[in-house]
Amino acid sequence: MVSGPLPWLLPAVGVLGLFYLYPILEAVRLAFTDARLFDTETQLSMRSLGSMVGSSTLGVILRNTLTYTVASVVGQIALGLAIALLVVRAERARLRGTLVLRTIVLAAWVIPAIANGIIWQLLFSEAPFGAINSALRLMGASPVAWLSDPSNAMTSAVIATIWQGTAYSMILLYAALKTIDPALYEAAAIDNARPWERLWFITLPHLRAALVVNAILILIMTLNMFDTILALTGGGPGRATEILSLYAYGTVFQNFELGRGAALSMLLLIISLGLTMVLIALLPRDRR
Template sequence: MAEKPATWLAPLLLFIAVFYLYPLIDVIRLSFTNAGSVSQPYVYTLSSFSAVLTSPDFAAMLTVTVIFVIASVAGQLIAGLLIATLLIEGEKRRLPGASFVRSVVLIGWVLPGVVIGIVWKLLLDETGSGILASVATAFGWTNVTFLSAAGPALFWVIVANIWRGTAFSMLMQYSGMKTISPELYEAARVDGAGFWQQFRYITIPSLKRVTMINLILISIATLNTFDMIVPLTGGGPGRATEVIALYIYNVVFVEFSLGRGAAVAVILMLFGLALTLLYFRFFLAREDEEGAS
């Protein structure tokens, strides 16, 4: 007698319920309380959401987060597409070093975020031990600012996050390019299409669904980034690089305010869902327009 699918799915569903669904429900529940720590009594109220949404600090962090997410996602998408294209072209031309380049790019993805933050901290330290500061001094540049001012600090945090996430974007788009039929490119070359024409009219349209999945995943990953920022800037100078995910960490584990931390976590989750729905709507609308034409 054949086993029912539910028998095989039960362990997976139990795992999801215990480690994903229950924590999610509990965070949503705590967001409607004024809980301080686990041992303290609390009441159900909307004060946590009210305190967060009316706080000027939250508005400032929301602006920083939007800039951080948009710039990081755009940078990862473009850099990943560029590297994937170069790798594909290198393989077509049988150039040596393609595997080496792929391995080097993957380093940023496999390293833990804390390690990446420490590496970039060593690179950008403005004292004599900083690598870039030492190079700048050797060329006669003094008082170079990397992390001690708001604008440069946010810029370098974005650059570090792009370096970290480009590998995943490259893998997604590289895999998508490998599925495109070579016959399409051969037919385009016969018709006289050059590299850029092939890239624009064959590669880009063929990567639409991969690009949508890529955008969703790297956007969610960037929204939840804080491990890299902690050793790199700690959210400073001031709160210039304190994104919402880092704010949640500080509220819960430094200020011990579970209610407010949970409220911000729910708001961040809603941002992620809204962003995902926006991507789906945009790409589906584009497909409908192309199908109608």
């Protein structure tokens, strides 16, 4: 009879292998072919990879991806942390309504990404009856070209993404904040530490692991996010908001270039893995 961890691990390894590893290996195989959806025969080829690397568009797409990802991840963590701190502070002060606040923030998170894109498209509408611009007009401000101006469109996409993803950060960081020993804050109060000193010398160091794990998860989710942008701008105007995941989606589902789409997906995977490794290096040594 087999003893040890193997029998316990086998089912999990089997499921992971079948549903996660196999599709990745299949995508790697496709990336080294010239497969197109309507071709019955495919050949091993470096053409997909070569056309991807040699494309003049790839630079624009990667620059958009970098801007979108960095701004969205930083925004989600900062806002999530701010709301988590607010909720914890309110709970300590025994204020009512913290549950309602958490529920409201969570409501954004449960909305499907594609619906999130549509909601923000309505809000950002530049028609005379567009919601946000109408509010701006009421306040005497000029309307903003949220989606039609290439220099504003990326900002709008980032706002829509942050609005939805903040709840996830808030939950993780709220849980981590609850684990910090209140005695540390009491001692700091005795020492007359100012609020920013408490945040900088107590809260953030104790949140380091949670912040890094949060950053890793949000980074992967944001890099793979394409449905919000698809619904919001479709990647436009021009290519102003076209990020790598959306570019790969279009390559496969509009141009039917399976090989090239797989090559782009591999690039996305490599970027995700690389950035994850960088973030893991920031974890406290005992948490790696």
